[in-house]
Amino acid sequence: SQQGEEDPQALSIQEGENATMNCSYKTSINNLQWYRQNSGRGLVHLILIRSNEREKHSGRLRVTLDTSKKSSSLLITASRAADTASYFCAPLIQGAQKLVFGQGTRLTINP
């Protein structure tokens, strides 16, 4: 399978707390990407981490990648109500061009 599998399927936390979402995949990758989807909207690219990188930051987002375990995590620090959305990971498999998405993690931030 070329898709990433997100875990947990749903996560509900209080505003201000940190949110961690995990992703596992099965084959060698060129990079791994995280996307956000707000209700009724299209997916928006958040961050990309290359296979030779272990950690990457973008604002309140922190992504880690462990290619030996074929896993990645997305950490959102100091969560806000506006972070409520579904989050998808998408590994770009070596030699492939297409991204295959899993079911995502549905994140709810409670005020």
Add this chain to the structure above:
Amino acid sequence: DAGVIQSPRHEVTEMGQEVTLRCKPISGHNSLFWYRQTMMRGLELLIYFNNNVPIDDSGMPEDRFSAKMPNASFSTLKIQPSEPRDSAVYFCASSPLRRTGELFFGEGSRLTVL
């Protein structure tokens, strides 16, 4: 800059009717992807094009579905005849033809087949 533009945003039709969804990719992007999203199956890749040429249509569910890209700035996804199980949100995404594979999505076309 304009993003990926899809039309219509919403379509309600009756079973058996032809449906045509349209997509204008971001100017300069060489790759175009059609996805379908439902609660049951999540986000499925239907087909993608590079430089207007279909590369992989293995996700197209059946012959009732067809996609074309007559030029670099326009693509259509057609369903004929439509069935209730085709009800979904259809997304178009474009990407520059480079190795990172980052996708830019449109806002989707929500199709309801009665």
